[in-house]
Amino acid sequence: MRRLFRLPLRSPARIQSDADDELASFLDARSDDLVARGLSPAEARDEALRRLATGETLEATRARLRRSAKRREERVRVSDFIDEISHDVQFAVRQLVRTPGFTVVAVLSLALGIGATSAIFSVVYSVLLRPLPFAHAERLVSLRERNGRDDTQGMVVTAGNYGSWLALAHDFEALAAYGYGSATLTGAGEPQSLQLLRASAGYWKAMYLPPTAGRYFGADEDHPGAPAVIVISQHLWQSAFGSDPRIVGRDITLGGRPYTVIGVAPAEYALAGGLTDAWIPLALSASQLAEHSDHEYAVVGLVRQGVPQSRAIDDLTTVETSLAHEYPGGFFDGGIITQPLSDAVVGSARQLLLILLGAVLLVLLIACSNISSLLLARAGARETEIAVRGALGAGHGRIVRQLLAESLVLAMAGAVIGLAVAAAGLRFLVTMTPQGSVPRLDEASLNAPVLAFTIAIALGCGIVFGLYPALRAANPELQQLLREGSRGTGGGMGARLREALVIAEVAIALVLLVAAGLLVRSAMLVQRVDPGFDPANVLVAGISLPDARYQTDDARRGVLDRIASLVGAVPGVAQVAMVSRIPIGDGGFDCRLRAEGADERAFIIASVRSASPDFPKTMRVPLVAGRFFSPSDVAAGPPVAVLTRSLAHRLFGEADPVGRRVVDCTSGSTEAPLMRTVVGVIGDMHANGLQRDPTNEIYVPIAQVVLEHSMKLLVLGSVAVTSLVPAIRRAVAAVDPLLPLARVRTMDEIVARSLAVSRFTTLLLLSLGGMGLTLAVIGIYGVIAYFVAQRRREIGVRIALGATAGRVVRLVVREGVTLAVIGVAVGCAAALALSRAIGSLLYEGVSARDPLTIISVALLIALVAACASAIPAWRAARTNPTTALRT
């Protein structure tokens, strides 16, 4: 070994006296020399001092030398430290290279664990931890109106209440109110349907980001009668206007009306209210501001600088409470439900991400305990080497540091490969995640915070899995034992600990697999849920009718009828229908429905859809009683409605609902309620998603209520319906060339998409569970192989005494299965304890403590553990007793 460096001087006093000694010794030597040349000792001394430093005192020279010596010692200490570290690292690398099998297994399992963790963390960082891009994002709160004490979600805000808030809630610097709409853009290429946001002027003040071009609209433009201005999104600017630099000031036609473009908003605004193509002023009219029961607008508030958020909310609650007294029956009780905007943006993705992060950390934990176990076994095999190093004078600390260096080198190698894994994993996550289900996901990248996180967890892992084995291996008492030549006991404590680690690994893997298994069960059950309609070979396309050209309901019905008849005439089209919203996915109009004569408060919240007569035939929704609409249900005829089966049951019980009347909830008037006669009942549909219960639905004929100015065209094909798309487009264009078909999709796609998030979560948890199981199996295999190696002599004796191969295999496999069974028991307890965490992700029919899932996973793990032990067992059974006994 090459000579290490002299020990640097530690204390400042030592450094000073060292420098002083050197100076004194120099002066002595010079004096001696001068005396030898014939000067008297006193003269020699004076001359030596004179020549020491010209033009300064002895004290000054001494101080100078002390400083340079101090500097020298400091530098030497730092570079010694670096040298020692690099020496330890080189030594560790040599040791690791010497055992490539161990190193590859360890580095790869760490790389998987660290890589998966970093990939998920980069998503969590981007979605949950990173602040919103707006100035003062921390002061932004989403504000909703509470409707009853047990309401935790709240409702969007009525125009009238928003107006009162704006006038009376002074603790808010700005209030953003916005509502969604759509409109058709014409005159810029093909007519296209735009997502429109009607926003108050406060929208831009509350959520401010500098415009890409031009400016935003202000309060003077946010009132009825102001010039029609519009802000367009960066995306629309690029896609429809080719990034025209002169876009500001240009007039564009939206829904047949001209708007002047005043600005372009940057892409980040997609965070506040989803993908928006353009913004126009809310411009609430006096009659809208008098409306206090129609909850229509999302509101975001910017709390005034320096005002505590709680005070602002209390103040607003006071305003809201007096509004609730003034306007009873407006579906708000005076309470305000708030949420930081960042949380509101993330929404339900938060829980999903936290569960994934938890799962991936569990996988990392398994990887770490695996490596800890491998290191313990390795330390056992290196006991002699370590004892020799101790005997040669390496201190306890030094040995620990060298062993720790090995695990840190492993961890860093794992981190480097792990980053490659993370990059691949992240790309997989971003491409596989159903679009729009996790906000801000596309901004996730392996940025500086993620790199720091990766390095931190790698270091953490290195210390966690390396420290105990290192301390144990360097334990002087243990070395004493070794020197005394005791045999076979050396592994005792280590073996016990390794068994505990394997038990923990099995338990964690079980928790992961149970979670994945529960999701799989849910997915299987959801798959079997009958949506209530048959999505096969049905095409869906959006048609939005511009207000400017279709000003009356008659005009709207006319064009819808013409489209239906022309599309119906396309060869290959079996059925055509129109519906205001398709019966899957959230959204639509909710209304309070009650039977005629029932108590005013005995209402049921139901969603209203308007449909054309052929709706059940196109969607193949079964008719349960009565009839669906017919061409004779005209605007002037008696008002009719069709209910879904469970809604009819809720309203009328066992009685026949056909012929009964319900209070019409589509007309705003509450003084003289209009009655609708129920003419039929259709089957239930899972309109809020297959995972949820069927919803209450009431259908009204388009001929009587148009309900929305954008409709869905449904086409059932007698041939593959996707092949009919061009012909359908031509048919629509023949009716009105300025009407675009928006979002043409098949019903199958829509149903699949509604399940995509849960399917994706299932897939992800399943792969994490698989990873956990694989790592746990490696752990079991390692421990059992070690067990066999330790018992070689004993097994040899047994075989020599006539034990059959079967007996030996059973002995070894029993060891593995015992560990697995203990792990399974611990894991089951943990899974039951953690069941609440996953409950909300499960389909209603599956309990988070589903015994079938838990038992299957437990059996799977026991089986896999038996297989993992079988390989070393089989090898043990082939032990040659003579060689085993001789060594």
Add this chain to the structure above:
Amino acid sequence: MALLKGTLDVLVLKTLSWAPMHAFEITKWLEDRSGGRLAVEDAALMQALHRLEERRILSAEWGITDKGRRARYYRLTGTGRAHLRAETKRLTEYADTLTTILAARSARG
């Protein structure tokens, strides 16, 4: 004559290439070799030694002189030898170039 800037280090290294020495021995050796023409300031020399040790060009340890006094002995490290070779080459080339140029001028003038 005073030392040219930057030449003290290489002279010290050259001196130590013969044997480990303490600070005064180095001064003495340089004075003797130059026939007393080189004036090395004592404090500057000791500072240079500290600096060279800091850069791992020299290493030092306390020893006893032949007169029985304690002294800090300096020796060249591996790095120091390499440094000396490189510096010697650089300075020799520099001096040669300088000489050539100066000689050429004096011939013409």
